[in-house]
Amino acid sequence: MTGEHxxxxxxxxxxxxxxDLVADEVWAVEAHLEVCRVCRDRLSAAVGAGVPAVAALVDTVWSGLEPRLAVTATMPRGRHRSARLSRWLTPTMVPWSAMVVGVVLLALLLDLAGTGSGEVSLVLLFAPVLPVLGVAACWSRGLDPAYELTASVPRAGLHLVLRRTASVLGVVVPALLVGGWxxxxxxxxxxxxxLALTAATLALGxxxxxxxxxxxxxxxxxxxVxxxxxxxxxxxxALQTDxxxxxxxxxxxxxxxVTARRGAYSVLVAHR
Structure with a gap:
């Protein structure tokens, strides 16, 4: 990338x-093309001049799609919101997040009832691994029906993994704050x-x-533990202040x- 283009x-x-481009470069180009009409026009010209077979294929496909698109209703506003929401979570993350919050509440109730593990709070005992379970659910082949589609595109690298991890922490951490308080x-x-175990999950992942x-x-x-x-x-x-x-x-x-190996998350096998 040079300057703004x-x-x-x-x-x-x-x-x-x-x-001949690395995964990060492909991701950067596709992200830039989404918002830059100038570069999209340059790409169109480059395809027409350098890869005429692809240009002919695009023209053929477009000639068949254009009449249908002209009579197709636009996507409802609610579906636009759903599409944006999918960048942060998957449908299966909702029940998993509810389950994690339920574990926090159950541990809290056991602590308050005095049936915990002696001097150790059950909230403290289970808190470090609860986000790890959520992270596993947010990027799992068996729990995401659109996994193959999502994981195969260049923009499904570390950027998407961090977004979904943040969504997990956004649910779990407030519940743990209440339980800890x-x-x-x-x-x-x-x-x-x-946070350390969550980051270690991504690093090992x-x-x-x-x-x-x-x-x-x-x-x-x-x-x-x-x-x-x-x-x-x-x-x-491991649970002491020392x-x-x-x-x-x-x-x-x-x-x-995670920072040093950020390119590894652009490979499909890295998410299995």
Whole structure:
């Protein structure tokens, strides 16, 4: 990209199929073309001059579609909103988010009833992994009916993964804030591990897939933290305030890995 428009080399390469462009460049070009009429006209000219077979195919398809589009009703405003909403969540995220909030409420009720795990709040015990479950649900082949379509386009990389992760945190964190406030748990004590595990899920997800990473980290948390805590009724180191610097380091490293490997999220296999 040069200045406000794509370079001639980039436009011509994209017109030929973009095989010599990296995924980030393809994503940037497509995002720019959506809002720049000048570059769309340049792309049209490049296709006509450099790839006449494609131009002929487009003209053939357009000649068949144009009469139908002329008599087709425009999309209702509500569907426009639904299309924008799909950038942030999938239909299956709604029940999953409700389930996660339900777990928070159940843990809160058990804490208030005094049936928790001794000196450890159940809200504190489960808070760090609840967003991880939501992240797994928001990018799962089995839970998103439009998964293949969404994951195969260039703009379905890290940008979309972060949007959906933010939507999960936007639901879970307020519920945990209420639960932590009622039970008297310090915010940093659950929020930092929560963010660290979520970032670690994305970091590991760039290599093995977001869903698999979430399953692995949840299993590790259950074995290393939940099981010992329930067995001994004592606060393990991971839940103590002394562990906060460690969680901060994990969060920083995970963000660094996600940033360094941001191109990995543009590959379909990275989301499995």
């Amino acid at each position: 794509a370079s001639t080399r980039t436009i011509e390469s994209y017109a030929r199929g973009g095989t 009622v039970t008297g748990v310090m915010v940093a004590q659950w929020l930092l591990p929560c 760039g290599a093995v897939g977001v869903t698999r990473a979430a399953v692995v980290l949840t299993a590790v948390w259950a074995a290393a 939940v099981a010992p805590t329930l067995a001994t009724s004592r606060t393990v180191f 562990a906060l610097p460690v969680w901060g380091l994990v969060l920083t490293l995970a963000i660094g890995v």
